[in-house]
Amino acid sequence: MGISPVLWQFLTKWLTTSALWPQEASTIAPWADALYIFLWLVTLLGLVLVGALLLVFSIKYRKEKSPVATQIEGSTLLEATWTIIPLGIFLFVFVWGAWLYFRIYNPPADAMQVYIVGKQWMWKAEHPGGQHEINALHVPIGRPVQLTMISQDVFHSYSIPAFRVKREVIPGRYTTVWFNATKEGTYHLFCTQYCGTLHSGMIGDIVAMAPEDYQRWTEESTSGMSLAQNGERLFASMGCNSCHNGNATAAGPNLAGVSGSKIRMDDGTVQVATDGWLRDTILNPSQHVPLGYKPIMPTYQGQISEEGLIDLVEYIKGLKTNYRVQQTLDTSKSNDAAPMVPEKVTQ
């Protein structure tokens, strides 16, 4: 990192114990801090340089010594120097910052998924196993955790200073952020987007636990139904399975394996079935009509809560082969013919 580890430890320890600096409790934290300290040092250098020159020049060129002002016509070399050096520093900061940004906002593929729903004024967390929490989030250390977040009302922002991550939580759209916690402990969770009267109370605890403690916690706080199981129930109770049952004669496309695939639309475009896309097809189906299908799916706008949508998305993501729902809930004779699948574009 360029800084000696001893000096680094001393610096962060001093700053942490002096409460000026949040703890560093994620893999990204030292990197974010290094950039921050670098900016700080560059600023300090600029301050000292300008301050010193100001002082030296005002003494050297004081009135008694130089009573008559001389006209200086400029120096190309000097001007080029003070343009190119700062430009180099700024570009360096830009590249460093961009690299950090992409690292923070591109979750690794093997990250554990947790869903966050923000509303005035609380944070709800949903683990795939069905554990629900309010104003708290339990995570294991030493493992990447991806948060998929959405707001039920206004803009919020999910911020964990000790992990150096923060992301806007927006109505109508999933946003994601990820981290890998390194130290057991309880850390602050803040809403950092002013969201109304009780905004300052929209806080909580992030509990980073050893993997075995986290395992125990998931077992103790399970609701008995995973998100996907809740989704399967909803899928049946909302009548989705009347059109999406995997039968060759079904009115809707087979949803098995849809998640993550590229789908050719009737307007010729190709859309990628991300989590957000799946959510949006349920709310605005007429805007996502795959080639060969009629826009007959009704909109479910206003009929399913964000939690319900998360359950459905989790359920659809888990559909790898033909539906279990077909066996358990569809009483009509299942068709052995190959199910109808929308045309997938192979990459």
Ligand code: HEC
């Ligand atoms: C009346 C039949 C019908 C019902 C009921 C229905 N769908 Fe659909 N669904 C379709 C059709 C037809 C399409 C493709 C055309 C479109 O998007 O309108 C589709 C598309 C989709 C897609 C996009 C998949 C792809 O490959 O393009 C998803 C996801 C989906 N539906 C989920 C659901 C869910 C979840 C429900 C229940 C809340 C539901 N559908 C209810 C008929 C239906």
Ligand SMILES: [Cu+2]
């Ligand atoms: Cu808020």
